[in-house]
Amino acid sequence: MMKIGICLCIVVSCFNTITAQSAKIDTEKLLEYYETQRYADAAQYLQSIYPGDTQDVKALSQIAYCNMMAGKLPEAEKNYIKINTLQPNSLSTLFSLAGINSRRGNATNAKTYLQQIIQLDSLNFNAYKQLAIYAETPETKLNYLKKAHSLNSIDPDVAYDLSQTYSGLKQYQPAYDALKTAIASDTENFTLQQALLPVANQLxxxxxxxxxxxxxxxxxxxxxxxxxxxxxxxxxxxxxxxxxxxxxxxxxxxxxxxxxxxxxxxxxxxxxxxxxxxxxxxxxxxxISDHTTLYYAALAGIYEAKNQYNDAVTAYKRGLTFGTSNIIYYRLGLLYDLNLKQPKNAFTYYQMYLKNHPDQEKEKDQIAYAKSRVSILK
The missing domain is CATH 1.25.40.10 (Tetratricopeptide repeat domain)
Structure with missing residues (x-):
């Protein structure tokens, strides 16, 4: 919201300055575009007046803003980069570039622009708040949120995110304190109050x-x-x-x-x-997960690949304690038959496989093999 507010201020100031300097702009038409939120038309109109190589920062700012609001992000970024070259270290320009890259999913660029902002303004609350989104570790996220919280302890979004991060690190008391501070300034904030419940339970x-x-x-x-x-x-x-x-x-x-x-x-x-x-x-x-038997089957298969056949048997049988499994019955039959040379056990598990109604179409090869082995082992 702050980003949009800054851009709106730019639009108003740029509009007043440009119209005062140039009689070529139809102010009524431009205002109509803004009022009806036809930003693409506004951008196209402004681009028809100013040359493509214009160095007028105020004109470029207005065109960039219109393109950004119209969703034409590559065009908006191109103009903001040009502005940043002509007039570097403008916080509003850097925020716009960070926002555009965020919307386009380019986290690396968004993070770079936000870091430039805190280098210029080490007390910029919004920059720290947004940097927390791109933190690569919980500890880094926590540091950004703690800094933002120190600058504005009653911001509900930061309080919520900070408490969640603290909780994820099992630091429940500071999580509780952050929420209580924000709630004290907004006693009707149900989202913060609900977030407080699991933390308060932990305490x-x-x-x-x-x-x-x-x-x-x-x-x-x-x-x-x-x-x-x-x-x-x-x-x-x-x-x-x-x-x-x-x-x-x-x-x-x-x-x-x-x-x-x-x-x-x-x-x-x-x-x-x-x-x-x-x-x-x-x-x-x-x-117990519905897939627990499959997990044990996968583990047993790994043991088989390592020729650890007794471990494989143990894993397969452990899987069967969570439910019947055609895969395990069949694999145990093979294991006892081909690797452990225990025909009696192989016969038992082939039989169990066949009696457990395997899919006649999908498992026809396994069924045929199991039947042939049962016939021989019997």
């Missing part, structure tokens, strides 16, 4: 989580709010409220391993052992 500020969460739920029944509140209710030993919130999530189909785990513990604390057992099993089921 065991459970009553605060509950108080804020209940207020937020009146505004919007967000699943993340209920998730954070459920944990807080558990730790203050209001087990029934914890179960009630997480039951809502389960009914919505958005339960997860954590919510089911807290439900199991809550039922246990209430001595409802039947439901505790049910939700303990649900927790286990939720924690």
């Amino acid at each position: 065991a500020k459970y009553p605060e989580v509950i108080e804020i969460g209940e207020k937020l739920l009146k505004n919007h029944a967000d699943v993340n709010i209920m998730n954070d509140m459920g944990q807080a209710y558990f730790y203050v030993k209001d087990y029934q409220r914890c179960i009630s919130l997480y039951k809502i999530l389960e009914d919505m189909g958005v339960q997860n391993e954590g919510t089911l785990y807290f439900m199991a513990l809550s039922y246990r604390e209430l001595k409802d052992y039947n439901n505790a057992a049910i939700y303990a099993q649900k927790t286990i089921d939720e924690a």
